[in-house]
Amino acid sequence: MTPPFVTRYLIALNQHKLIGFATFFLITGISGIVAIQPTPAPIYRAEGRLIYTTPVKVFSQTGIQISEQGKQRATPETLLAENVVKEVAAGMQVSSKDIVKNTQVKLPKAEGPQFISVIYRDKNKEISATIVQMLMERMVEQSRFINTSQLRRIIKVIEERLPKAEQELREAEQKLEQYDRVQGPALFAAQDGTLVGGITGSQQQQRSLEIQLEGVEAQYSSLIERLGLTPDQAYTSSALSADPIIASLRAQILDTETQMELLKGQLRPQHPTMIELRKQQQTYETLLQARAAEVLGGNGFTSPLPSQIRQDSTLDPARQALANQLVALQTQREALQRQLAATQRTEQELRQQYQQLPNKQLERGRLAQQVTFKQEFYNRLQAALADTKIAEAETESSLAIA
Structure with missing residues (x-):
């Protein structure tokens, strides 16, 4: 007797035998089609390595900095720049798009080995290896080109700034030179003590002049009191009394007046002799007035002529000597006052300078300080320019093929 589960299996198989046969033939057909398909061509993967380099001989600090910056600028974008791709594509006669599509640039990780992987995939093993080699060569050259371009940009910037820096330095030097030309003597006088000495000397000179002036003032006041004349009156009287012509005219006038006085009791005023004597008196007085104007009008003296010339011209030799002394003291007094005022102004100016x-x-x-700053900046530019030009001559690539 057949077991129940076998009976059920046979019944289910009979019901679904068409679906089973169909599935069997479908799978067999697909397997046959896949079996007769050609085998795909293999893809070859070529890989090269670029290592970071350090210049062997470096005489420039800028060169070291540019070399380090060149390592940082070695990115997939700069290494696979358009000019690099075009050169390789032209050399291998492939499209630039295929180069970019099939190339992979891997940068090193901070904790891993420090090299750059350049990977290229192609169906042709030799082409793949050749393109990787060409890419690495162009990348090394690209790194050197970038370093050189950076140095040339630095040189251009420095050369553009140098004329302005030199002009600013010259302007600062000219300002300092002009200031020293104007204020230098005062500063030098302050440094060597001349300015303080000048103030002290001016004060001492003032004290000496004040003492002299006090003495002159005492004599001056005494003579004015003794003569009863001002210095201008003393000058007038002394000048008139010393003139011989005025003395002669005074004598003639006195003689005429004497005759008129003697004849006054004998002759009437209308008498021709009296009339002639009065004419003579008037003539002598006119000549006396004119001569007095001549005597007193010289040497810039502008005092008005005294109304009584005869009285003013009667100084005896002793009083005339005192009058001359008073005039001399007046001149000395004015000179001392001017000197004192001048020394006071000098002291004030020196104090202001101090x-x-x-x-x-x-x-x-x-x-x-401005000159120092401008000079230091100019010197730094000059040193940087020389350093950068040395670095340009030593320029190398920051990468090398491992």
């Missing part, structure tokens, strides 16, 4: 000295020193220090 008070302004800190500001002048600060200003000169500021100008000198």
